[in-house]
Amino acid sequence: MARALLIVLDSVGCGAAEDAGAYGDAGSDTLGHIAQACAEGRGDREGLRSGPLNLPNLFRLGLAHACEASTGRPLAGVAKPAQPQGRWGYGVEVSQGKDTPSGHWEIAGCPVSFRWGYFTALENSFPAELVAGIVKEGSLPGILGNRHASGVAIIDELAAEHIRTGKPICYTSVDSVLQIAAHEEHFGLDRLYALCRTVRTLVDPLRIGRVIARPFTGSPEEGFTRTGNRKDFAIPPPQETILDRLAALARPIVTVGKIGDIFAHRATGVEIKPFGNAAMVEAALEAWDGLPDGGFCFVNLVDFDTEFGHRRDVPGYAAALEAFDRLVPHLEAALRPGDIAVITADHGNDPTWPGTDHTREHVPILAFGPGIPRTPLGRRESFADIAASLGIWLGIGPVGPGRHW
Ligand SMILES: O=P(O)(O)O[C@H]1O[C@H](CO)[C@@H](O)[C@H]1O
């Protein structure tokens, strides 16, 4: 029986979607602009990387073809192979929102049909009643922040005051999120998680997608660093996902990285959560090796987004792509006859774009495996085509409203 390996490269978009203008993102292009910057020498960083974007394995599977089909422009500085060895295409998001849950749920066969709640005010972002609720239910002396912010910057700015006062740092972004940063020792990690659970119930009526714990360590003298203990408290997907269908049929499921959090731990099987892209691929390969027939392994690689997209770090993003590319042959070697692997993304996060938020983009879709034909997938009108197709591949029928390939 077939097995399926689905890898989401978090934020690796391949060109502005037709509706990107409604998100302030017309012209954004995560992969295209990284390739362009690298071709022009703006992707160089001493000791890290230099030169044109070098992704020989992903290009061999059809990534450059997918980018060009999405934007109508070739990737700068990249010679694309004449005949890709994978099935390549790109997906268009139908859900309203350029956030991680929307992208992942749609990939899993559950597009988001409702509108998320957002905290749109840049300052004093949280309604007064909500702040009062957080303070009361969390037994807190108050909160800091209460505005739109980039996570690393707001910790640098407010961590000392947080330690002095015991007030957690609460902030948001253009996404449907309420993030809480607190010091692992001074405030306490378990206490931060408990606070996030409390706040989760408070923001449920506001349809906020995620409450995110952002623990950090350090001191004013040595500086502060976010740790790997980030935890997302998401609302569950509103309808069946491919995970639900597989779990109901007692199929083996392994989820790696943020997947468990994103699906509110519903039908997420054995959850593995190492820190960092390389460790996640390694853990996924190990789990895949022991995954029985009919099994599904669903992986999210978050570093592209968190470490480089939101930080608007082009050389860092390019280096992370190149590091992943070097692991692709290991993924290919791990596929047996009957297996399929799909590499895709959940939204864009163009590191050359103004601001620090996600960008509304198409995503690449690369499918490969020993028995997979090399015909193009073309343009897919929903990310949900992935769940529909993997459902068929796994013998459980198409899942969700997508059209299978
Ligand atoms: O700046 P940081 O804290 O990384 O926040 C980012 O992470 C959040 C969740 O992905 C996004 O909404 C974005 O604001």
Ligand SMILES: [Mn+2]
């Ligand atoms: Mn994401």
Ligand SMILES: [Mn+2]
């Ligand atoms: Mn993000």
